[in-house]
Amino acid sequence: MKRPARPCSAFLALTFSILMLPIALAAQGEGMAPGGTPTPGRPTTDQQMSGEAVFYQNCTFCHEHDAQKRRLVAQFLGPTLIGLYKAKNPSDDVARALILNGIPKRMTGFRYTLIAKEVDDLIAYLKIR
Ligand code: HEC
Numbered sequence: 001m002k003r004p005a006r007p008c009s010a011f012l013a014l015t016f017s018i019l020m021l022p023i024a025l026a027a028q029g030e031g032m033a034p035g036g037t038p039t040p041g042r043p044t045t046d047q048q049m050s051g052e053a054v055f056y057q058n059c060t061f062c063h064e065h066d067a068q069k070r071r072l073v074a075q076f077l078g079p080t081l082i083g084l085y086k087a088k089n090p091s092d093d094v095a096r097a098l099i100l101n102g103i104p105k106r107m108t109g110f111r112y113t114l115i116a117k118e119v120d121d122l123i124a125y126l127k128i129r
Contacts, residue, residue: 038082041128051125085127
């Protein structure tokens with residue numbers, strides 16, 4: 001009698017997952033979630049980490065969105081700012097001025113909300129986002 005094929009396909013599936021693992025990890029390192037959606041870069045220094053916290057407290061309302069948010073409030077949303085520095089590489093002065101002054105009718109200014117250190121941390125985070 002023939003043996004059932006099950007153990008063999010389980011072995012193939014396992015081998016396949018092990019072979020694919022480095023590819024999945026490499027894809028994450030590139031800032032891509034499965035399906036090709038860009039994901040924010042991960043902070044590594046203390047400054048980038050506190051900048052990330054400032055970002056999630058003050059900026060995500062407009063600068064992080066999913067499909068549902070885009071459907072409901074698209075006109076209020078800004079760009080996700082993922083890869084901002086790869087695309088535009090603004091100087092620290094330009095980024096600081098934009099954050100402090102905001103953009104008329106589009107983005108709140110943070111002149112009275114954030115202290116200088118928070119803005120510096122935020123810029124350090126935006127560079128790796
Ligand atoms: C009320 C919504 C809102 C909040 C809160 C907000 N932004 Fe914005 N932001 C916008 C919009 C909308 C734009 C795009 C404006 C345009 O292009 O017309 C923008 C643009 C930007 C840009 C320029 C992006 C580019 O591609 O040039 C940067 C940088 C930025 N925001 C950073 C921040 C940071 C950092 C915070 C948090 C401290 C923040 N924003 C909070 C709405 C917001």
